[in-house]
Amino acid sequence: MTVGENEAVEAFERLGLTSYEAKVFIALHRLEAGTARDVARITDVPRSQVYTVAESLEERGLLEIQQSSPIRYRPVSLEEAQETLQERFERERDRAFEYVDDVKHESAGEETQEDIxxxxxxxxxxxxxxxxxxxxxxxxxxxxxxxxxxxxxxxxxxxxxxxxxxxxxxxxxxxxxxxxxxxxxxxxxxxxxxxxxxxxxxxxxxxxxxxxxxxxxxxxxxxxxxxxxxxxxxxxxxxxxxxxxxxxxxxxxxx
Known part of the structure; x- marks a missing residue:
């Protein structure tokens, strides 16, 4: 099945990325490495936004920043990105269901929930x-x-x-x-x-x-x-x- 860019962006959004983050990540894999100007040239992400988005992707462990002039960005490999997103998904899943499991067993005082x-x-x-x-x-x-x-x-x-x-x-x-x-x-x-x-x-x-x-x-x-x-x-x-x-x-x- 061939996946279009819009579908890929939507899929990344479901994995927790913003639309801009997904577009910048995809653009950098096309470029292999590039500046904010390079990214803005092939996406609809404004150049002024690329810097902030790139910092967010770095915090997520999805790209590296080269402190040069101008600043250059390089994405991590697809394998590393998949592992990073999977670990994040599993961590958030465990956190969410752990909470639900805890509250499921909490007593609500003297009140009871009747099953009607x-x-x-x-x-x-x-x-x-x-x-x-x-x-x-x-x-x-x-x-x-x-x-x-x-x-x-x-x-x-x-x-x-x-x-x-x-x-x-x-x-x-x-x-x-x-x-x-x-x-x-x-x-x-x-x-x-x-x-x-x-x-x-x-x-x-x-x-x-x-x-x-x-x-x-x-x-x-x-x-x-x-x-x-x-x-x-x-x-x-x-x-x-x-x-x-x-x-x-x-x-x-x-x-």
Whole structure:
């Protein structure tokens, strides 16, 4: 592949050089050695800027300065330049990732970062639903009002968790959904609270044990967006709030 000068300059910039530094370095390799006037003649770097740029390149170990009149500059060999830039890159890389590794383990006092995630798209929500259902060891709740949101993978996972000994509860008011879920071995069917009868936006709900939850909504165009959390205080509290709300609704219905 043939690389043009502009591409080479951009590549040097990504390695940490300025545009002028890259152009002066390239020009000096064309000249093998030269003065500021020589460099300015074959680049768009102003002669007045060549002196400052050359000093910077010397500090980087990429050229040598001959104290003559006029001052002359000579670049280091390509092999030496490659080694110098590589060492610098590795040094800066190590410094950056060392810092990230340190702060990753720092305590933020009494505050904790809760993992609350958003996932968009029917297929991606499907995958997350199956993952959360599979993680439930003692108790699983799955609910939806839409038959198309009950996939074969979800049905299979619900049966597998029931067979493993987990309590599996499927919740829906839609007859088609209830019929499908009722045919699953070991899955118990229940109705959602009456307060949700007019709901036209909800997608799916998943609760796995007491610390994993997913809630999704269906957009006007049929797309699905979900928030989910697992193993977090947020998930535990939200599960408790949902279940407390359902108990209150069920109590009101019987009164």
């Amino acid at each position: 995630w958003t996932v968009r798209g029917r297929d991606r929500v499907d995958d997350r639903v199956v993952d959360l259902l599979s993680s439930g060891e003692e108790r699983i709740v799955f609910g939806t009002r839409l038959p198309e949101l009950v996939t074969e993978r979800i049905e299979r996972t619900l049966e597998e968790r029931a067979a493993s000994g987990a309590t599996v509860l499927a919740v829906s008011r839609a007859d088609r959904v209830r019929d499908r879920l009722d045919s699953l071995e070991g899955v118990v069917i229940d109705l959602p609270p009456p307060s949700r009868e007019s709901d036209q936006r909800s997608g799916r709900i998943v609760i796995a044990d007491d610390d994993a939850i997913l809630l999704s909504v269906v957009d006007d165009d049929g797309g699905e967006t979900a928030i989910w959390s697992s193993g977090s205080l947020f998930a535990s509290v939200l599960v408790q709030l949902i279940e407390a709300g359902e108990e209150v609704a069920a109590s009101s219905e019987t009164e």
